[in-house]
Amino acid sequence: MARIRIHGRRAVLPVAGGTLAVGLGGLYLTGLLLTGGQVAEGTTVRGIDIGGMSPAKAQAELDRRLGPAFAAPIALKIGDRTEKADAAALGLTLDTAATVKNAGSGGSGPVAVLGRLFTSSERAVEPVVRMDENKARTALDGIGAATEQKVRDGQVSFEKGRAKAVEPVTGVRLAENRDQALADLRAAYLRADAAPVVLPVQQTQPKIGAAETARAMKEFAEPAMSGPVTLTLAGRRIPITPAVLDGHLEMKAEGNRLVPVLDAKGLLADPAVARPLAQAVPSARDARLGVDTAGRVQVVSEARTGAQVTAKALGDAVRPLLTGTGAGRTGAVATEAVRPRITGESAAQLGIREQLSSFTVNFPAAPYRITNIGRAAELIDGSVVLPGEQWSFNRTVGERTKESGFVDGIMINDGQYTKSPGGGVSAVATTMFNAMFFAGVKPIEFGAHSFYIERYPEGREATVAWGTLDLRWLNDSGHAIYVQAESDDTSVTIRLFGTKKYEIEATQGPRTQIKEPGKRTGTLPKCEVQTPLEGFDVTVGRIFRQDGREVKRENFTTHYTPRDEVTCTPADAPAPAPASPAAPKGTPAA
Known part of the structure; x- marks a missing residue:
């Protein structure tokens, strides 16, 4: 009996009298027995031998050996950046089942089976990969955006x-x-x-x-910051350091070039420049008006013509110095004359003939009130408002700081009394509001206190807060208005003088929408004791008359929140539970 070796296996084929007993049919049956359903011998996938394995075993082997590599994050290079993304997130998967199927057994027909018996050639099969294009596109969109x-x-x-x-x-x-x-x-x-x-x-x-960035640095930016530039004015030297210049200097793109831009207006307003310029040249001064013993407005000091440096003149002087060296960084700045608005001659033409209104507010004496009210009245006194101009409390009085002569006082904040610089100046604002009210001029901006203060007229009072609330009125009388303001330890009075256009009569309605106050507890030292008062709405009005005949009337409605009762406890004492919700946030000041 002859023996034939088939791919490492032995098949015993009987031979009798030189004739193959089983013939080709026997070989075919033997091949089916030995290789049927298995991956052909010599089959590899990426160097992994799966020959002779069943499809299930071959797939398991590929999953074990190739799976981790194909599941690893994929590095993506986008320009200079490298990102990593999961293969699955990109819609990419390894299909080992299809890979094994592609490797196949080579078929079950006689030719395929007999071929596998008598061949030993190696066969490399590539893995089958799948891509979900919709998922891949979506992932790329996200990666692209990121x-x-x-x-x-x-x-x-x-x-x-x-x-x-x-x-x-x-x-x-x-x-x-x-x-x-x-x-x-x-x-x-x-x-x-x-x-x-x-x-x-x-x-x-x-x-x-x-290249353009380097040019701009070399030709302008570095020379500009190389040291101070110096202006000469009226015999004075005014240096402007790089630290001051840098806040008003920039380089902007024009086409494909960088060009320097100097904010001359901002530089002129910078205190480091504005102060020495003001000291070098006299400013214009209006004629000073006052009220004589007969109640007539007259000139008490003459006007003065002044000079000023304009933003254009400052820019024209500074720009060429920025790229200079040595003496080339010093230059003169031009001025122009400024005439006063009001002169002794023009004062007679202002139409300030009589008193339009006068109003006084009394207040309890307190050192902070005396100081703050007196300082505000001092700054307001002597104001002249020309026809069509607006008068502003905040612009006239300025920010209420210690440097401006104000001290800490009591004001209203968050619905209760608290301490803050300038507390008490609302007495002056209320006085001005009523002087404006009875002079018949037009209010532009005003606001009442959050809760009612008994010493002020209901609905005819005003408060101010720097940066958030102003008291402004428009002089629509047709003539100039002169403001006289004065105060003592317990009162402040404001009088407006001009040419009377209307006789004003005030009206006041009843309190409505009354709401009872609650109780609150605060903590010392900032807490201030507060007595309770109801909240309410009130409408006041003014009737305009000319020659005894009513020509118009207008109303103002004010809403006051309740003034809660506030008691104060030491900082280390436990605060009791509130008896009622906190009052709505109000506007400073008392």
Whole structure:
């Protein structure tokens, strides 16, 4: 009996009298017995031998050996950036079942079976990979948005007295056509190596490149910050340091160039420049008016013509000095004459003939009130408001700071009394509101206290807060208005003088929408004891008469919140539970 070796196996084939007993049919049956349903011997996938394995075992072997590599994150190179993304998130998967099927057993026909018996050639099969294109496109959209690099022009900035170059950046984004990116992803995934996939991108070049940025630094920015520039004015030298200049200097793009821009108006307003300029040249001064013993407004001091440096003149003087060296960084600045608004001659033409109104507010004596009310009245006294101009409390009095002569006092904040600089000046605001009210001029901006204060007229009172609430009125009388303000330890009085247009009669309605106060507890030292008072609405009005005939009337409605009862406890004492909700936030000051 002859023996035939078939791919490492032995098949015993009986031979009698030189004739093959089983013939080809026997060989076929033997091949089926030995290789049927198995992967052909010599079959490999990426060097992994799956020959002779059943499909299930071959798939398990590929999952074990290839699965981790194909599941690893894929490195993506987008311009200069490298990102990693999960293969599954990109819609990429390894199909080991299809890979084994492709490897196959080679078929079950006689030719295929007999061929496997008598051949031993090696066969390498590529893995089968799948791509969900919709999922891949969605993932690429997200990656593109997250990695997009916006184009940025080269820039020059000025900070802390130094010039700094900001390098340009080329804009980079994924190419809008995703087909090539999908093909590159699929090919890279099939390779299953660690090399980044270089995705196609679109680039946008900056208009201001590195060369232009360097030129701007060398030719302007660095010389500008190399030292102070010095202005000469009326025999004085006024240095302007780089630390002052940098806040008013920038370089802007014009086409593909950077050009210097000086904010001359801002530089002129900078205290480091404004103060020495003001000291070098006299400002214009209006004629000073006053009220004589007969109640007539007259000139008490003459006007003075002044001079000023305009923003244009300052810019024209400073710009050429910025790139100079040595003596070339010093230059003169021009001035122009400024005439006063009111002169002794023009005062007679202002139409200030009589008293339009007078109003007095009394207040309890307290050192902070005497100081703050007196200082505000001092700043207001002598104001002249020409026809069509607006008078502003905040502009006239300024911020209530210690440097301006104000002290800490009591004001209303968050629905209760508290301490703050300038507390008490609302007595002056209320006095002015009523003087304006009875003079018949037009209110522009005003606001009442959050809760009612008994010493003020209901609905005819005003408060002010720097930066948030002003008291403003328009002189629509047709003639100039002169303001006289004076105070003592317990009262403040404001009188307005001009040419009377109307006789004003005040009206007042009943309290409505009455609401009872609650109780609250505060903590010392900021807490101030507060007595309770109901909240309510009230409407007041004024009737305008000419020659005894009513020509118009207008109403003002004010809403007052309840004034809660407030008791104060030491800072280390436990605060009791509130008896009622806190009052709505109010507007300073008392």
